[in-house]
Amino acid sequence: MKPLPIALVLLLAVAGCGGGNDASNPEAATARGPISLWYSNNAQEVAWGKQVVQAWNAAHPDEVVTAQEIPAGQTSEAVISASITAGNAPCLIYNTSPAAVPNFQAQGGLVPLDDFADGASYVAARSGAAAAQYTSPDGKFYQLPWKSNPVMLFYNKKAFAKAGISTTAPPLGTYTEFLATAEKLVSGGAAKYAIFPSPSSQFFQSWFDFYPMYAAQSGGQQLVVDGKATFDSDPGRAVAGLWQQLYAKNLAGKEAYTGDAFADGTAAMASAGPWAIAAYQDKVDWGVTSVPTQSGSAEDQATFSDAKNVALYTACANRGTAWDFLKFSTSAEQDGKLLEMTGQMPLRQDLAGAYPAYFAKNPRYAVFAAKAAHVVEVPNVKGSVEVWQTFRDAWSTSVIFGKQDPATALTDAANKINDLVE
Amino acid sequence: MRRQPIGMLFSAPYAVFVAAVFAYPLGLAVWISFHEYIFTAPGVSVPRPFVGLDNYSAVLTDPAVRRSFVNIGIFLIINVPLTVALSLLLATALNSAVRGRTFFRTSFYLPYVAASVAVVGVWLFLFGSGGLVNQVLGSAAPDPSWLINENWAMPSIALFVTWKQLGFFILLYLAALQNVPKELYESAAVDGANRWRSFRAVTVPGVRPATTLVTLLAIITGANLFTEPYLLTNGGGPSGRSASPVLLMYQRGIEQGHPDVAAAIGVLLVAGVLIVAGAQQLLERRQR
Numbered sequence: 001m002k003p004l005p006i007a008l009v010l011l012l013a014v015a016g017c018g019g020g021n022d023a024s025n026p027e028a029a030t031a032r033g034p035i036s037l038w039y040s041n042n043a044q045e046v047a048w049g050k051q052v053v054q055a056w057n058a059a060h061p062d063e064v065v066t067a068q069e070i071p072a073g074q075t076s077e078a079v080i081s082a083s084i085t086a087g088n089a090p091c092l093i094y095n096t097s098p099a100a101v102p103n104f105q106a107q108g109g110l111v112p113l114d115d116f117a118d119g120a121s122y123v124a125a126r127s128g129a130a131a132a133q134y135t136s137p138d139g140k141f142y143q144l145p146w147k148s149n150p151v152m153l154f155y156n157k158k159a160f161a162k163a164g165i166s167t168t169a170p171p172l173g174t175y176t177e178f179l180a181t182a183e184k185l186v187s188g189g190a191a192k193y194a195i196f197p198s199p200s201s202q203f204f205q206s207w208f209d210f211y212p213m214y215a216a217q218s219g220g221q222q223l224v225v226d227g228k229a230t231f232d233s234d235p236g237r238a239v240a241g242l243w244q245q246l247y248a249k250n251l252a253g254k255e256a257y258t259g260d261a262f263a264d265g266t267a268a269m270a271s272a273g274p275w276a277i278a279a280y281q282d283k284v285d286w287g288v289t290s291v292p293t294q295s296g297s298a299e300d301q302a303t304f305s306d307a308k309n310v311a312l313y314t315a316c317a318n319r320g321t322a323w324d325f326l327k328f329s330t331s332a333e334q335d336g337k338l339l340e341m342t343g344q345m346p347l348r349q350d351l352a353g354a355y356p357a358y359f360a361k362n363p364r365y366a367v368f369a370a371k372a373a374h375v376v377e378v379p380n381v382k383g384s385v386e387v388w389q390t391f392r393d394a395w396s397t398s399v400i401f402g403k404q405d406p407a408t409a410l411t412d413a414a415n416k417i418n419d420l421v422e
Numbered sequence: 423m424r425r426q427p428i429g430m431l432f433s434a435p436y437a438v439f440v441a442a443v444f445a446y447p448l449g450l451a452v453w454i455s456f457h458e459y460i461f462t463a464p465g466v467s468v469p470r471p472f473v474g475l476d477n478y479s480a481v482l483t484d485p486a487v488r489r490s491f492v493n494i495g496i497f498l499i500i501n502v503p504l505t506v507a508l509s510l511l512l513a514t515a516l517n518s519a520v521r522g523r524t525f526f527r528t529s530f531y532l533p534y535v536a537a538s539v540a541v542v543g544v545w546l547f548l549f550g551s552g553g554l555v556n557q558v559l560g561s562a563a564p565d566p567s568w569l570i571n572e573n574w575a576m577p578s579i580a581l582f583v584t585w586k587q588l589g590f591f592i593l594l595y596l597a598a599l600q601n602v603p604k605e606l607y608e609s610a611a612v613d614g615a616n617r618w619r620s621f622r623a624v625t626v627p628g629v630r631p632a633t634t635l636v637t638l639l640a641i642i643t644g645a646n647l648f649t650e651p652y653l654l655t656n657g658g659g660p661s662g663r664s665a666s667p668v669l670l671m672y673q674r675g676i677e678q679g680h681p682d683v684a685a686a687i688g689v690l691l692v693a694g695v696l697i698v699a700g701a702q703q704l705l706e707r708r709q710r
Contacts, residue, residue, distance in 0.1 A: 074672070082676075198656075254570050255550055255551060255569060256653065386679075396660070396661060400659075
């Protein structure tokens with residue numbers, strides 16, 4: 001057991017120990033000099049991070065960038081929040097979750113990119129219309145949309161073949177087809193479960209079961225629009241109904257699982273982004289398709305972005321250098337390297353057109369690039385994490401464990417969320 | 423007795439440590455619980471008005487928080503007596519000259535030093551729906567299985583924690599058993615006491631101070647329950663039936679940015695632990 005209360009009070013104690021942070025420091029905005037940054041700890045992103053820092057440092061000996069992986073913690077967001085409070089956050093973090101941005105912003109931890117003369121225009125030019133999803137309620141960009149991992153449906157061809165299901169055009173387009181396929185997979189002994197997204201009650205788990213299907217079913221709606229929850233609706237109830245059946249028929253796992261259920265064959269399907277291509281290589285002979293909708297998948301249907309962005313933190317003294325480095329690291333050249341080294345999709349408009357050679361050589365990634373143009377982000381609203389936790393609790397009680405009617409649970413959750421974001 | 427200034431000097435570092443790491447943060451947490459408070463970057467000025475008992479009212483009217491205190495009550499009712507009884511019995515057994523004593527002592531201590539994350543995997547394997555326990559029980563196995571069963575999730579966690587912590591408490595009892603005079607056992611034997619009678623009349627009273635310590639520590643560590651519901655039951659599931667107050671403190675305070683509400687839960691938890699521990703002390707004094 002971890003002494004969390006002690007950790008909590010220690011966090012409080014360090015609150016007064018940091019250096020000077022000032023969101024609107026005009027001198028810092030143009031100041032140049034050494035900066036630090038954190039990136040994610042997966043091997044591919046570490047490799048990309050190291051080369052981009054090396055390339056920058058070779059050309060800018062007076063503005064040296066020091067980089068490291070995000071320090072270990074319960075979650076990256078908890079670590080970043082603590083570092084904001086302590087005043088020791090780095091200048092840039094290349095793993096900022098859009099869902100955490102409203103909290104970081106409320107803490108006074110983020111610098112609006114609009115502070116830089118070309119801030120908003122750079123974001124808009126790079127990401128196009130998709131950038132609008134990343135503006136905060138005050139109309140400013142507190143994050144640079146960096147990369148997405150459009151969530152699609154992976155399926156295990158070996159398991160499908162064992163169950164006598166087509167591996168080239170599996171019937172997974174409609175909810176009826178999806179359920180029938182799931183039943184066939186489990187009853188035929190092809191896999192213990194048809195699909196096994198984490199049933200955990202962590203706030204972000206709904207991004208991998210409910211949200212991709214809701215984005216598809218609702219025609220690209222966010223969870224909250226104009227201060228109102230949108231999921232207490234036909235599309236929301238349809239998605240909840242599908243998953244309720246999957247759990248009730250034991251086609252989806254309800255228990256904690258320590259491994260990767262798709263990789264080890266426990267589940268025949270998984271919802272994941274292009275990061276999974278490298279992860280499942282040599283482990284699973286997989287195919288990929290869009291998540292189902294009630295009436296059938298369409299080419300241009302939406303899905304959840306699972307994006308990670310870059311934010312500039314107020315503890316940064318040399319923000320001029322940080323902004324220049326941010327532009328350097330999200331240039332067309334570096335985005336190309338990110339794509340090559342990680343397989344994740346830079347949030348850049350016309351991605352397929354920008355890197356035709358890469359997608360011609362890597363057709364498995366091309367399908368995700370096409371999907372990247374139709375991604376839906378988490379809503380940028382006050383109390384975003386609390387909103388998602390409220391939704392997850394309702395989902396868990398009703399859909400996973402069947403203790404409440406899903407429609408009633410969605411209505412109750414929508415009412416609570418409407419109060420939260422009011 | 424003359425006061426020794428040098429003693430003050432020697433104890434000062436620890437006193438400073440306790441003041442800085444425990445007393446000050448605890449005081450600050452109490453202060454936060456009476457204010458509207460968010461963590462901010464240094465230099466960022468936000469209003470932090472006094473809100474009286476608003477945070478406590480929010481916490482006490484929140485069904486999830488109330489449920490978490492009930493959960494921890496269930497946990498303590500199972501875990502504390504089981505810990506005391508099993509650790510004393512096993513320590514007594516290990517204290518006698520049995521073959522392979524060192525092996526057993528190490529075996530009992532191993533789960534305590536192993537990381538929870540690692541041993542949780544073993545328990546998931548044992549208590550999962552297709553796990554070993556259910557296979558042995560057959561049709562008598564609960565449905566839904568232990569860790570996703572509303573009635574069994576918390577008792578399962580209590581059992582897990584008892585098993586995991588047992589090695590440490592056995593060590594405490596083993597140390598205490600060294601202080602029980604051998605003559606008492608000899609005279610009990612002369613009086614015709616059998617092993618059970620001797621255990622009850624000599625061992626149990628002889629290790630009473632250790633029992634007090636074990637009980638207190640079990641209550642305190644039990645009240646701090648976090649990792650097990652986080653990992654074993656999917657973050658306090660099913661439907662919050664194994665959520666602990668500390669898990670909710672983490673969610674509310676760290677994840678959701680409401681340290682004021684989290685502090686109120688923490689203060690209530692500290693108060694609850696003090697009350698339970700006080701009642702236990704009172705009960706023990708009366709028994710003496």
